[in-house]
Amino acid sequence: MEILDIIVFSLMGLGVLFTAIRLIIGPHFSDRVVALDTFNMIVIGVIVVLASVFKSELYLDIAIVYAILAFLETVVFARYLEGNRK
Amino acid sequence: MKYFTTFVALLLVYLLLAGFTVDEVILGSIVSAILTVLLTKYLNFKIDLKFPLRLLKFILIYIPVFIWKLILANFDVARRVLSPKIPVNPGIVKVKTNLKSDLGKLTLANSITLTPGTLSIDVLDEYIYVHTIDVKGSDGLEKEKNISGPFEKILEGVFE
Amino acid sequence: MTIAGYVFMIIGGLFFLLGGLGVLRMPDTFNRIQAGTKATTLGAFSVLIGVGLVNFEWSWIAKIIIIIVFIVISNPIGSSTIAKATYYSKYKPDNLVQDDLEKRGDE
Numbered sequence: 001m002e003i004l005d006i007i008v009f010s011l012m013g014l015g016v017l018f019t020a021i022r023l024i025i026g027p028h029f030s031d032r033v034v035a036l037d038t039f040n041m042i043v044i045g046v047i048v049v050l051a052s053v054f055k056s057e058l059y060l061d062i063a064i065v066y067a068i069l070a071f072l073e074t075v076v077f078a079r080y081l082e083g084n085r086k
Numbered sequence: 087m088k089y090f091t092t093f094v095a096l097l098l099v100y101l102l103l104a105g106f107t108v109d110e111v112i113l114g115s116i117v118s119a120i121l122t123v124l125l126t127k128y129l130n131f132k133i134d135l136k137f138p139l140r141l142l143k144f145i146l147i148y149i150p151v152f153i154w155k156l157i158l159a160n161f162d163v164a165r166r167v168l169s170p171k172i173p174v175n176p177g178i179v180k181v182k183t184n185l186k187s188d189l190g191k192l193t194l195a196n197s198i199t200l201t202p203g204t205l206s207i208d209v210l211d212e213y214i215y216v217h218t219i220d221v222k223g224s225d226g227l228e229k230e231k232n233i234s235g236p237f238e239k240i241l242e243g244v245f246e
Numbered sequence: 247m248t249i250a251g252y253v254f255m256i257i258g259g260l261f262f263l264l265g266g267l268g269v270l271r272m273p274d275t276f277n278r279i280q281a282g283t284k285a286t287t288l289g290a291f292s293v294l295i296g297v298g299l300v301n302f303e304w305s306w307i308a309k310i311i312i313i314i315v316f317i318v319i320s321n322p323i324g325s326s327t328i329a330k331a332t333y334y335s336k337y338k339p340d341n342l343v344q345d346d347l348e349k350r351g352d353e
Contacts, residue, residue: 011259015266028337041286060309074324082331102308199322
């Protein structure tokens with residue numbers, strides 16, 4: 001089963017790599033926020049698969065907290081991007 | 087009734103997170119009771135006797151359609167991303183909705199975001215403004231049918 | 247059960263890859279949001295179901311249900327928030343062929 005774990009991790013790692021490239025080169029601030037949102041979602045997937053590999057339930061709690069923080073982060077950055085519109 | 091529903095929902099989430107043992111049930115009941123007293127004045131929903139029927143409709147009709155549309159949307163995204171020259175013809179389209187409640191509008195907007203080629207941007211009064219990758223059809227009604235068609239009817243049955 | 251779980255996990259990994267590629271390749275911000283949201287929602291869904299099938303125990307499944315419900319509710323809301331903020335900010339994409347939101351005050 002180890003080879004299957006490696007396949008799953010490499011697929012997700014490529015996804016993280018692509019979003020990280022967009023995070024660095026993104027022409028505007030809004031593109032970077034989008035890339036960060038996608039990045040966080042893929043990292044949640046990585047944490048859940050890690051829980052399965054280590055057979056440890058604690059990682060699922062970490063994934064829950066990370067999901068909540070990722071959502072808050074997205075909303076806060078979007079508020080900042082929107083500015084003080086009347 | 088409102089207090090009871092809030093209490094049950096909170097206790098259910100607590101037990102799903104902590105596991106079913108006697109200690110956890112006692113502690114979870116105390117915590118949920120305190121939170122219910124604190125939170126209920128901020129909540130705004132109505133519950134009546136038809137609620138189980140609506141929940142059943144939501145689970146049996148809405149969720150399968152939603153998952154099917156989500157899978158279709160992903161194949162649409164895959165086709166666009168993997169084609170060498172990306173075909174886009176984007177635009178923002180106004181869609182009228184008949185749903186009155188806030189929760190209904192939220193669910194409709196979320197469903198629109200996760201269906202093929204559409205992304206809801208803003209909800210103002212009874213209109214939802216939707217960004218579509220590919221603007222199809224010439225007049226307004228045709229576009230509305232393309233975007234919110236199946237969900238609008240199902241959600242009217244659930245939330246109205 | 248384990249095999250089915252790994253199949254779901256690999257499908258989910260593929261959708262995550264597609265989401266990353268979509269965010270990289272799409273031409274403007276709104277299209278990037280679309281590709282990113284849809285692909286990662288189904289990817290997370292699929293990976294979580296796969297992990298639930300590999301570790302088929304009650305406590306795992308309860309937490310996985312909570313994560314799935316939270317992601318399916320919060321991910322579209324986050325994307326809509328970014329889209330709205332982008333629309334009203336100064337970085338609005340200029341390749342729209344039709345814009346109903348701009349003339350909203352006229353009626």
